[in-house]
Amino acid sequence: MVAKKAKAAVATEKSGRRSRSAYFARREAAKILRSVLQGDERRQAIGSIKSLVYSPSVSNKRATFALVCQTLKYFPIIKDVLEFSDVLSNKWKRQKELMYIVAYDILFGQEAPLVGGDAEKFLLRQKEDLQSALAELLVRKKVKHIDQLISLYHPPDISKPCYVRVNTLRLDVDSALQEFEKQFLVQKDDLLPDLLILPPHTDLHNHHLIANGSVFIQGKASSMVGAALDPRPGWDVLDACAAPGNKTVHLAALMGGKGRILACELNKQRVNRLKDTIMLSGATNIEVLLGDFLSLDPKDRSFSKVRAILLDPSCSGSGTASQRLDHLLPSHSAEFVDAERLNRLAAFQKKALSHAFSFPAVERIVYSTCSVNQIENEDVVYSVLPLAASFGFRLATPFAQWYRRGFPTFEGSEHLLRTDPVEDKEGFFIALFVKQGAANSAEERNECGSIPDNPIQSNNKKYTIPDGKPMQSNNRRYTSPVLYNKLSRIWLHTYSTVPRRSIRQKAIKQRLWRVLNAPVKFGESASYDILLE
Numbered sequence: 064m065v066a067k068k069a070k071a072a073v074a075t076e077k078s079g080r081r082s083r084s085a086y087f088a089r090r091e092a093a094k095i096l097r098s099v100l101q102g103d104e105r106r107q108a109i110g111s112i113k114s115l116v117y118s119p120s121v122s123n124k125r126a127t128f129a130l131v132c133q134t135l136k137y138f139p140i141i142k143d144v145l146e147f148s149d150v151l152s153n154k155w156k157r158q159k160e161l162m163y164i165v166a167y168d169i170l171f172g173q174e175a176p177l178v179g180g181d182a183e184k185f186l187l188r189q190k191e192d193l194q195s196a197l198a199e200l201l202v203r204k205k206v207k208h209i210d211q212l213i214s215l216y217h218p219p220d221i222s223k224p225c226y227v228r229v230n231t232l233r234l235d236v237d238s239a240l241q242e243f244e245k246q247f248l249v250q251k252d253d254l255l256p257d258l259l260i261l262p263p264h265t266d267l268h269n270h271h272l273i274a275n276g277s278v279f280i281q282g283k284a285s286s287m288v289g290a291a292l293d294p295r296p297g298w299d300v301l302d303a304c305a306a307p308g309n310k311t312v313h314l315a316a317l318m319g320g321k322g323r324i325l326a327c328e329l330n331k332q333r334v335n336r337l338k339d340t341i342m343l344s345g346a347t348n349i350e351v352l353l354g355d356f357l358s359l360d361p362k363d364r365s366f367s368k369v370r371a372i373l374l375d376p377s378c379s380g381s382g383t384a385s386q387r388l389d390h391l392l393p394s395h396s397a398e399f400v401d402a403e404r405l406n407r408l409a410a411f412q413k414k415a416l417s418h419a420f421s422f423p424a425v426e427r428i429v430y431s432t433c434s435v436n437q438i439e440n441e442d443v444v445y446s447v448l449p450l451a452a453s454f455g456f457r458l459a460t461p462f463a464q465w466y467r468r469g470f471p472t473f474e475g476s477e478h479l480l481r482t483d484p485v486e487d488k489e490g491f492f493i494a495l496f497v498k499q500g501a502a503n504s505a506e507e508r509n510e511c512g513s514i515p516d517n518p519i520q521s522n523n524k525k526y527t528i529p530d531g532k533p534m535q536s537n538n539r540r541y542t543s544p545v546l547y548n549k550l551s552r553i554w555l556h557t558y559s560t561v562p563r564r565s566i567r568q569k570a571i572k573q574r575l576w577r578v579l580n581a582p583v584k585f586g587e588s589a590s591y592d593i594l595l596e
């Protein structure tokens with residue numbers, strides 16, 4: 064009898080703890096949801112959902128993350144249900160994010176009884192109204208199940224491997240590999256020596272190697288950026304747009320902690336995140352500059368020895384939208400293109416890249432974006448080519464073995480590097496400028512015989528599109544799949560005539576020949592994907 068009572072007391076205590084924890088998770092989730100929705104509305108996020116949840120102030124990360132993601136997944140439904148049922152008084156409308164979270168829990172979430180504060184009590188009293196509004200919504204949308212309703216709003220999820228970059232300032236790659244092998248299937252990446260690949264959806268947020276900064280969750284394309292800059296130990300390096308600092312601390316690791324990194328960031332709030340990242344990485348050679356990169360004076364003595372600049376400016380983020388869970392946000396829709404915003408971003412990107420050339424000792428500049436838009440990528444690079452040439456820079460070829468290069472919008476665009484949001488799971492763009500006469504790597508000098516050096520000419524030649532009209536770098540039509548594929552083929556043809564030492568050269572040429580002669584189908588993926596096969 065006594066044992067039974069004790070057992071019951073333990074169970075009550077446990078369920079009380081769970082309820083309290085769920086209560087706090089709902090409040091933390093509501094705060095994050097507010098930042099995310101406000102950022103989405105202004106198209107100016109403070110951080111991704113993941114980064115907001117992983118900030119030190121959030122205590123119950125797993126539950127909070129799940130609640131935010133789930134609420135966003137059901138967001139359009141919850142909004143409609145609250146609107147149809149008209150249950151929210153002005154008081155609760157002022158706390159609408161908490162209402163969304165609680166409504167999610169009532170309608171789709173918790174099986175356990177929902178206990179908590181006033182918000183929970185209030186919405187629980189309206190449960191029947193909410194349920195009948197949901198039933199009405201199903202009828203209106205002509206679907207039978209909630210899943211069908213969700214798929215009306217959200218495209219299917221893209222799953223991708225979980226990449227982690229080993230922070231070699233704290234741990235060597237083999238030790239990290241062994242540590243992960245205890246729990247997961249893990250392998251080394253074949254391109255980047257400090258990158259490990261784990262299965263999709265591996266949950267690492269509680270892993271001790273993450274918590275102590277020995278590894279960072281960082282995608283492959285994002286990790287290629289610092290490696291493309293290839294800063295040497297002892298150099299002065301400027302990271303022009305640094306927060307949250309993933310690439311900054313990667314640079315520190317690549318430099319073995321030797322030398323000096325200046326990390327410039329405009330946004331005060333994001334500077335705090337940058338500092339947290341630096342602290343976590345253990346790097347001691349990074350100086351944070353709060354300010355506008357455009358107003359840094361290249362003649363200032365503190366920049367006189369800067370030999371490498373990483374410019375990873377604000378961009379539309381169109382290449383990593385699914386990774387940041389942006390597809391869950393209200394602004395996300397296939398048709399949504401904010402042209403005005405793209406133009407504004409591109410104007411800033413051009414200014415910032417132009418500014419980078421004027422640092423007196425700089426010999427390597429990487430320009431990168433996590434955007435798939437030509438206007439933020441090839442067009443930006445094309446627009447600065449004459450200026451770059453006047454400073455003695457040429458485009459070099461980062462990762463010459465990488466098959467996906469820039470859109471063929473101008474002669475030399477084959478030096479540019481792209482990753483594809485679907486095939487490579489994130490869409491990045493990298494351009495590397497190297498000063499003539501500077502010591503660049505064998506790969507960039509094309510000693511591996513892939514793509515010839517192509518010093519920038521100020522009268523850089525443009526390709527001609529198949530219908531005979533000269534292609535303008537800002538020609539919107541060019542991004543249509545049909546023209547893109549035709550141009551890719553032309554570019555591929557050029558590419559295939561360059562002597563290659565690849566052992567698969569013959570097979571590739573044969574395939575190219577077949578592709579070049581095949582009819583173009585609307586919407587087919589880029590032809591040069593065949594190089595992958």
Ligand SMILES: C[S@@+](CC[C@H](N)C(=O)[O-])C[C@H]1O[C@@H](n2cnc3c(N)ncnc32)[C@H](O)[C@@H]1O
Pocket residue numbers: 303304305306307308309310311327328329330333354355356357375376377378
């Ligand atoms: C794409 S994010 C950089 C991501 C970072 N490289 C990383 O890997 O963690 C761009 C950053 O540039 C900052 N930024 C925008 N304009 C800037 C400017 N004029 N000067 C310095 N930083 C700027 C933004 O606040 C944002 O934090």
